[in-house]
Amino acid sequence: MTIALLMVHGLVAVALLGAITHQTLAAWAPVRGRPGSFLGRFRTVPSASFANAIVVLYLISALLGAILYLYFRIDVRPTLEREGHWQSLGLFDLKEHFISIGLGLLPAYWVLWRRPCTDESHRMRALLTAVMAFIVWWSFLIGHYLNNLKGFGL
């Protein structure tokens, strides 16, 4: 059951990572890309349409993570503590803190992507999306790192 949950959590995280990365790059890339270029085609995808999906995926991923955290605390963390992986546990704690802060940002993120874009709101949404992307990337990488830490007994 835990492994199935972990796999679903991973799959949702991959979808979230893809969506937020695309949206962030589209928000920061120059508007005038050459029409036929990769950047130009990338930019033509309406980034705002990702916002609802990102909010839903973030919530699902956070919920699954919150459930898995219970198993992690009982089954995984004591082993890491016993073997002195303190830095890894610190990185994991940061992941939890950042995810919570990201949860709090979801309403503002959603509002910014829902409104028609002015110069100010474009800057704001680009910045906030970058913060969200950082949180998602950090969580993804640290989650994988912790998951793989004992995989080969290293």
Place this chain on the structure above:
Amino acid sequence: MTSELAFRRFAFTFGIAFAVLYVIALARDWALVTVYPSLGVVLLGTHHSKDVADPAIGFVAPAMYWYGWTATAATGALVLGLLTMLLPDRFTWRFGPGWVCVGPVLAMLACIYLTLPWFRL
């Protein structure tokens, strides 16, 4: 339009307040609930087993506070967000919406600072 402005105020206030309150909850150890996953028990408030029983209980029944810190921040931010929704529209956002980015980034830096002891072990 009025309700949209009110929700915008709520969303921005919630985001900033959540980040600030989360750091305060983390620093002061104000968890709304304490979870004991091995016992399947959730207690209201912050509980440290070493305060009421032998410190060794912490190994048998580890406590989790992350849910409580998140709940503390969410509850406080919800109250503050709802209060700002009640303000008339002429009360514009005095801090500027930029704080919705700056506040959480500062909060994340504060979290890094509070987590530093892990890296000194």
